[in-house]
Amino acid sequence: MQISIASGKGGTGKTTIATNLAYFLKKQNKTVTLLDCDVEEPNCHLFLHPTWTSTEKSTSKIPLVNMSKCIKCGRCGDICHFGAIANIKDTVLVFPELCHGCGGCSIVCPTGAITESEKEIGDVQTGTADGLEIVQGLLKVGEPMSPPLIRSVKKYANTDDEFVIVDCPPGTSCPVIESLKNSDFILLITEPTPFGLNDLKLAVDVVNELKIPFAVGINRSTIGDSTVWDYCKEQNIPIILEIPHDRHIARAYSEGILLLKALPQYEEKFADILEHIKEVLPS
Amino acid sequence: MKIAISATGNDLCSTLDARFGRTSQFIIYDLDNDSYISVDNEQNLTSAQGAGIQSAQTIIKAEAEAVITGNVGPNAFRTLTAGNVDIYLGTGLTVQEAIDKFKNGTLQKASGNNVEGHWM
Ligand code: SF4
Ligand code: SF4
Numbered sequence: 001m002q003i004s005i006a007s008g009k010g011g012t013g014k015t016t017i018a019t020n021l022a023y024f025l026k027k028q029n030k031t032v033t034l035l036d037c038d039v040e041e042p043n044c045h046l047f048l049h050p051t052w053t054s055t056e057k058s059t060s061k062i063p064l065v066n067m068s069k070c071i072k073c074g075r076c077g078d079i080c081h082f083g084a085i086a087n088i089k090d091t092v093l094v095f096p097e098l099c100h101g102c103g104g105c106s107i108v109c110p111t112g113a114i115t116e117s118e119k120e121i122g123d124v125q126t127g128t129a130d131g132l133e134i135v136q137g138l139l140k141v142g143e144p145m146s147p148p149l150i151r152s153v154k155k156y157a158n159t160d161d162e163f164v165i166v167d168c169p170p171g172t173s174c175p176v177i178e179s180l181k182n183s184d185f186i187l188l189i190t191e192p193t194p195f196g197l198n199d200l201k202l203a204v205d206v207v208n209e210l211k212i213p214f215a216v217g218i219n220r221s222t223i224g225d226s227t228v229w230d231y232c233k234e235q236n237i238p239i240i241l242e243i244p245h246d247r248h249i250a251r252a253y254s255e256g257i258l259l260l261k262a263l264p265q266y267e268e269k270f271a272d273i274l275e276h277i278k279e280v281l282p283s
Numbered sequence: 284m285k286i287a288i289s290a291t292g293n294d295l296c297s298t299l300d301a302r303f304g305r306t307s308q309f310i311i312y313d314l315d316n317d318s319y320i321s322v323d324n325e326q327n328l329t330s331a332q333g334a335g336i337q338s339a340q341t342i343i344k345a346e347a348e349a350v351i352t353g354n355v356g357p358n359a360f361r362t363l364t365a366g367n368v369d370i371y372l373g374t375g376l377t378v379q380e381a382i383d384k385f386k387n388g389t390l391q392k393a394s395g396n397n398v399e400g401h402w403m
């Protein structure tokens with residue numbers, strides 16, 4: 001089962017929830033892989049301190065056009081959703097930083113003028129921490145396109161595992177959608193502030209689009225105002241986790257200590273998440 | 284010969300829009316008979332990436348051989364160059380003034396992209 005932890009913006013405690021949920025499940029003797037898909041800034045490792053066992057280069061395909069075979073039919077430019085290949089007068093231009101590596105253009109090319117070359121986009125690292133498998137992507141500096149690397153990270157998920165926990169990148173754009181794909185359940189983390197609510201609404205729009213069951217978790221639930229609760233009530237969105245503002249949590253965080261190791265009394269909160277998911281997902 | 288001008292409106296009194304990829308209109312001006320049409324570029328205002336490339340394709344389709352605008356990013360530059368469109372830079376002009384300056388050869392021709400691209 002894939003459970004993804006997402007948030008409309010950064011800094012809401014998404015990583016705290018993802019790492020602790022994975023740790024909690026492992027403690028319940030489940031087999032768990034944690035995927036850190038926040039490839040621009042993977043930080044689950046800061047709290048889990050894994051021993052890395054392997055690092056592999058990840059590549060993405062970009063089209064290479066052999067103009068001597070091209071009949072200027074324009075099909076490659078028509079099929080590309082990302083405007084990454086364009087038919088201009090008597091030539092075909094490729095814009096590597098817009099290319100998502102889907103391979104569509106080479107499939108539609110009637111003359112085989114398009115082949116694929118590889119470009120390096122980053123590393124996928126795998127390791128273990130307290131018996132937990134952890135996989136993280138590390139996007140190459142200056143590489144603007146993260147979805148292909150996120151796809152590579154997700155390929156490392158062990159399909160036999162009872163749980164795959166995905167820490168998504170912040171926001172609501174392509175990289176987030178790539179991370180959320182194949183989720184059985186999504187937990188959206190927010191804070192009870194006007195900004196938090198605004199970003200939550202954007203995230204809810206995306207998740208509704210994907211038609212995946214989801215719920216909301218509120219971090220630092222004792223600050224701010226009640227608008228997030230009001231909104232969730234109105235939209236019939238279950239709130240399955242509330243973590244109060246607690247300076248002990250903040251201290252553990254700043255020292256890189258996992259919340260449940262520093263403050264085991266919070267375990268109950270994570271048990272509740274699991275209970276809820278069991279209820280909504282028929283299995 | 285036709286030239287394209289990125290513009291904030293659809294006539295010659297409107298001002299030149301410094302943004303190439305995200306301009307709302309292009310005026311396509313025909314120097315041979317001093318007539319013009321305007322081409323809508325609105326759909327590009329909302330596209331996330333590659334706006335410059337699409338603007339370039341729009342004016343190449345309109346058979347312009349030169350463009351007058353404020354800023355051209357690297358992808359738009361590549362596209363315009365492939366389409367044999369010369370790039371001229373201007374700011375703070377009306378479309379009419381830009382055309383006049385083009386005619387008397389006092390506009391600066393761009394030899395490379397003058398703004399870096401930006402990615403999400
Ligand atoms: S591989 Fe896909 S994204 Fe890249 S240029 Fe071809 S069609 Fe576009
Ligand atoms: S699909 Fe192939 S033949 Fe057609 S324009 Fe593209 S590269 Fe050329």
